[in-house]
Amino acid sequence: MNKVLGAAAVAALGIALPVAGHADGAALFEQNCTACHAAGGVGTPGLAPPLVSHNFWAKLGDKAPQYISGVIAAGLTGKINAGGMDYIGLAMPAQEQLSDAEAAEVATYVLQSFGQVQQSVTEEQVKTARATPPAHADLRKMRKGE
Numbered sequence: 001m002n003k004v005l006g007a008a009a010v011a012a013l014g015i016a017l018p019v020a021g022h023a024d025g026a027a028l029f030e031q032n033c034t035a036c037h038a039a040g041g042v043g044t045p046g047l048a049p050p051l052v053s054h055n056f057w058a059k060l061g062d063k064a065p066q067y068i069s070g071v072i073a074a075g076l077t078g079k080i081n082a083g084g085m086d087y088i089g090l091a092m093p094a095q096e097q098l099s100d101a102e103a104a105e106v107a108t109y110v111l112q113s114f115g116q117v118q119q120s121v122t123e124e125q126v127k128t129a130r131a132t133p134p135a136h137a138d139l140r141k142m143r144k145g146e
Contacts, residue, residue: 025109028102032095041114048092049082056082057115059145065121066129067142068107072098073129077136080143094133100126 029041036048043050057064075094080087095103100123107121 024102025105025107026113028098028106029109032098032106036092041110043082045085046087049080049085049087049090051110052114053083054116056143057111057117060142062119063142064111064115064117064119065107065125067139068110069103069121069125069129070134070139070142072103072107072126074133074136074139076139078140080140100130 036044037051038044041051060067072095076092077090080090103126104121104123111117111119
């Protein structure tokens with residue numbers, strides 16, 4: 001199949017592909033995040049919330065990069081509601097195995113591919129979040145729009 005025809009077929013079917021330049025983000029997501037958040041970021045009921053949610057990421061607006069950088073830097077515990085489901089006793093660890101550049105790449109992949117928002121996360125944003133990790137309560141408040 002030629003590339004133009006293949007791309008048109010993918011677009012017609014509404015299949016989300018990684019944003020150009022984010023192939024590494026897709027691979028990093030697969031290696032580091034799918035065990036809990038599942039392939040395609042659809043989440044695992046009772047364990048890890050879905051990351052596929054344009055409404056959630058759009059609601060965060062310009063704070064989306066800060067939020068996802070904070071979660072990668074500090075992890076997230078406690079109770080949240082996502083997609084109408086409560087996640088109680090949530091225990092996502094900080095993603096210390098990722099370099100700042102890798103964390104920025106996977107975060108950008110999540111925002112653009114799963115959130116369908118045109119925001120990026122920079123290495124500097126990840127460094128800042130890691131230097132002063134946000135409190136989990138503050139991250140949960142951001143989720144609620146507080």
